[in-house]
Amino acid sequence: MRAPAASPPIQLDRTAAKRRAAWRRRGIVLAFMSPWLVGFTVFFAYPLVMSAYLSFTHYDLLSSPKWIGLANYRFLFTKDQTVWPAVKNTLWFIAIAVPLQVLFALGIAVMLSRARKGVGAFRTVFYLPALAPPVAATLGFVYLLNPATGPVNTILEKAGIQGPLWFDSPQWSKPSLTLLALWGVGNTMIIFLAAVLDVPQHLYESAQLDGAGFIARVRFVMLPTISPVILFAVVLGVIEGMQYFTQAYVAANVAGGSASYSAEAANALGYPEDSTLFYPVLLYQQGFRYFNMGYASAMAMLLLAVSFAVTFIIVQNSRRFVHYQGPGR
Amino acid sequence: MRRALTLTLLLALTLGVSACGGSKKSSPSTSTGETKVEPANITMWTPFVDPELQTLKAVVKDFEATHAGIHVKVIGGTNDDKIVAAIRGGNAPDVAQSFSSDNTGAFCPSGAWIDLGSYMKKDGVDASIFPTAPRDYTTFEGTRCALPMLADTYGLYYNKDLLAKAGYKSPPKTISQLTAMAKKLTVRDANGKLKVVGFNPFPSWYENVPAHYGPSWGAQWMNGDKSSLNTPPWQDQLKWQKSLVDWYGYDNLVRFNAGAGDEFSASNAFETGKVAMHMDGEWRVNFIKKEAPKLNYGTAAFPVADNKQDLYGAGYVTGSIIGIPKTSKHKNQAWLLVKYLGTNTPALAKLSNGIQNVPTTSASLKSPALTPLPGFQTFLNVFGNANTTTTPITRIGAANQETFQSFISKYISGSKTDLEGGLANVDKQIDNQLEQANAGQAP
C-alpha cells in the first residue's frame, strides 16, 4: 500500500534513486554488450559502408583509392565475361546441390529413425565424414576420383564401365563437388534425426487410424511437423552455397595444378574451363590475386544484394509450407 | 642526425676506412664503385626450392663475404602472389625475386618495386649490359624497377632411344615433322589407353602455354596497345594444337595427364619415358642430371611452322627478375644485393652452373667460368637468337595470358568451336581489362 501522496521528501528520493538505478542498469547493459558493439561497428557496419564506397573506386592497396564512379559496375554488368559463368555456377549449386543435400540428409534420418538395432553406430558412421576438415575431404575426393588412377574409376573399370573424368571434366566437376557435399551431410542429418524422433507418436497413430499408409503419414504428419527444421536446413544450405569457396578452390588447384615453372597456384581457379569458378572464388581472384579491390567491392555489393533477395524469397515462400507448432505441443 | 653521425664514425674507425659522415643516405662511392652502407639484416624472398635454393644461398654467402656487415636471410618457396600480397600487407622483404617478368607491368608503375634508375646511375651500372629481351622485360614505360637475374628459354627435348626405335635419327625441325613423328612414336595399350605419348599438345599441361608456342609461328601478342590474338599466326597455332589433341582423343589425354607424374617430381613424364618429345625450359637439363641420369636425351630448338622456317633457332625467353619492394627499410643494402645478383659476372656464372639457367648479362654469357651441361648449349643459342621474343609487359600482368588460356582450353575441348570469333572476343576482353587497369591512372 502506498503512503499518502503528501510526503514530498520521500518521493524525491525515490525518483533520484530510480534514475540512478536506471542509469546503472543502462551501464550494465552497455558493459555486457560492449564487445558486440565494438565488433559490430568495426567488422560489420564500417566494412559494409567502406565496401560500398570502394566499389566506386579503383584501388590496388598500393596507392590511395581513385574515384571512378560507376565504371566498376559497368564492367561488372556488361564487359566482364567471367562474372556470369560465376553467377551461374553459384546458382547451380544452390538450386541443385543444396536440395539434394537436404533430401539426402532427411532420407538417412528417416531410415535411422526406423532402425531398431545399432542406431548409435550407424549414426556415428554417417556423421564422421562431416567432421573431416574440408581441405582434407576435398583432397581425398580429388584423389579418389582421379580419372586415371583413382580407386573409383579403377573399380568401375573392373565392372566394365568407363568412369567419367570427374574433377577433370567441365560437366562432371560440379557433380563431383556435390558428391563431396553429400558425403558431409552429417550435421544436417543429426538435426533431422532429432526432429523426426520428436514428432509426437500420437499424430502418427491418429493418421493410421484414419487409414493413412506410410507415404501419406510421411506427407501429412512428419513433413509438416518438421517443416521448420527443413526450412532451417534449406536456409543454412543456401547461405553456405553463397559462400562456397574452400572445396572449389582446393579441388581446382589440385586437379588442375600441373603447375608450370612460372604459374602461380591461383592460375587453375575454376578448373576445368571455369566450371568450378564460383562467385566467391572469382571475388577472391579479383580482389586478392589481381588486387582490383574496387572491382571486388562492386562484386561484393552484388553478392550482398543477391543474398538478401534469395533469403527473403525463401523465407517469404516458406509461410506456405512451414507449420510452426502451437503452444499445445 | 647526430646518432647517425656517431654510428658512421664508429664504423669508420672499426673498418679503418674513412667515410663521410651524414644521414642514412649512402655516401659517395669509393674506388671500387661500391656505395658504403651501414650494416643491416635484410631478407630476400625467392621462388626457388631445393636443390636450386642451395645454389642461390651459396652465391648469397659469397655476397656476404664481400660485403661485410650485411646479413641476408633467404626464404625460398615464395611466389608472385605472396610477394604482391606482402607488399600490400606492408611486410614485404627487402629483395624479392619473381620467376616471371609478367608482373613488371604491375610492379613498376605503381611503385611496388622501386625505381632503380638513380641507384644504377650512382653505381655506374648501364642497362646495355643486358641483352635486348631481358632489358625489355624489366622496364615498363621507361621506368626500370627490376634487374634480370637468370633467364629461361624453351626448346625441344627428345628421347633418343624412343626416336631410334621408331627409326628417327634427328629431331623434327618443322611442325609437320613434329606431328608425323609424334603420331608414330605414340604407343597405346590393349584397351586403347595411351602408354607412351609422342608429343603431348594438351593445353596448360606442364609447359604447354601459348606464350611458349607463339614464337614458332611468329605470333604477336600486341599490336601497338591493342591485343592482337585474332591473327593468322595464332589461328594456325591453335588449329594445329586442336587437330593433334583430337588425333589422340581429348579424354584419352586427360586420363594420361591425370596419371602422369608431377612436372617437378622424379615421376616427370618425359624423364620416365612416358613422353617421347617435349617442350620444356633449359632447367630441365639439370633436373634430368639429378633425377634421371640414365636418360638418353637430346635438345634442339623447337620446331617452327612450315611457313616460317626462317624462324628456326628462335624461341621464347622470359626470366627471373629481382627488385626492391617499396616497403623495404634497407634500400641501400638491398640495392647492393640486387646489383650483385644481377650484374656480377662470377656470381651469375655460378648461379647458371648450379641451376642451369641462362645468365643474363652479355659478359656472363661469354664467361669462361660457365660450365653448361651437354644439351644446355641449345638454350644458350636460343637466347642469343635475334628472333627470340618475350611476352609484352602490360599493366595487367599475366591476366591476358590467363584470359587467353581460358579460351584455349574451351576451344581445344570443343566447348567453343568458332576460332576467329572466340579470338576476337579474347582480344576484346583483354582490351577491356587494359582499359580498366588504366582507368585509375591520371591522364
Next chain:
Amino acid sequence: MSTEAAPARAAAAPATFVRRRPPVAVRRKRFLVGVATHSLLIVGAIVFLLPFVFILLTSLMTSQQALSPRLWPQPFAWHNYIDVFSKAPLWRYALNTLLYGGLATLGLLVSSIPVAYALSRLRWRGRDAVFLITLVALMLPPQVTIVPVYVLWAKLHLVGSLWPLIVPNWLGDAFSIFLLRQFFLTIPEEYLDAARVDGCGEFRILTTVVLRLAKPAIAAVALFSFLFCFNDFFGPLLYTGESSQHWTLSLGLSQFRSLYQVQWNLVMAATLIVMAPVIVLFFLAQRAFVEGVTLTGVKG
C-alpha cells in the same frame, strides 16, 4: 477433445485395450521393411566409410603405387607417416592451429556470453532490434566485408600473422551469440530472481548462476568454435598465405601438394593426420557434439 468424452472412453478402454500380436501378414511386412531399411543403412554406411578406407590404403603405398591403379598397398609403407613430418613442418602448423583455435575460442566465450545474456535476460529498449541485426549479420557471406577488413589489417601491418583471425572473436561472434541466447531463454526466471533478491549484481548472476546452468550449451559453442578454427581455410589463406611459418594445418595441407612435389601417398597420409585430431575429439566428446548440433537445429 472434450473432457466429458474422455472419462467414458477411459472407462471403456481397459476392456478392449489388449495388446495382441498383429496378424502374420502385417508382421511379415514389417520384418521385410525392417530388413530393407537395415540393408540400405548398411550399404550407406559402407559407402560413407569407403573414402576413409581408400585414403588409409593409399597413405600406406609407395609413391609409384599411388600413381598406379592398384588398390592394395604392397608392401605396406608405414614409414610414410614419418616421412610426412620431414616433408612439411606439420608440428608448426599444428601449433599455429592450436594457437588460433584456442585463443579465438577463449575470446569468443568471454565476449559472447555477456552479450547473449544481455540479449535474453536483461530488459532494455532496442533489445529485439539488436538481436534481429545479429541474425542479419549471420546471413551475410564474409566475402561482402572482406575487402575493407583486409585493408584495415594491412594498414595495421598485421597481415601475415594470425591476429586478424583471432581478434574479431574477442568482440563477439554472431552465431555463438545466437545459440547462447536461445539457450539462456530457457533458464527459468525464478533462478535469476532468487539471485537478484539475494543482492547479486547482474555480473554475479551471470558468472554463478547462468554459467553453471548453461554448461552444455557453452561446451557445444566452444566445441563448434574450435572446430571452425581448425577447419578454417579462407581466413588463413587470406591473412597468412604468404608467410608459411604461420600456416594452419588446413592451409598447410592444401599447399602440401604444390610446394613439395605431388606424392599422393604422402598427401593422403597428411590428410589422415589432419583428420585424426577431430575424429579423436569427437569420440571423446560425443555427447557434447550431438547435443550441440541438435541445439542448433531445434532451437534455431
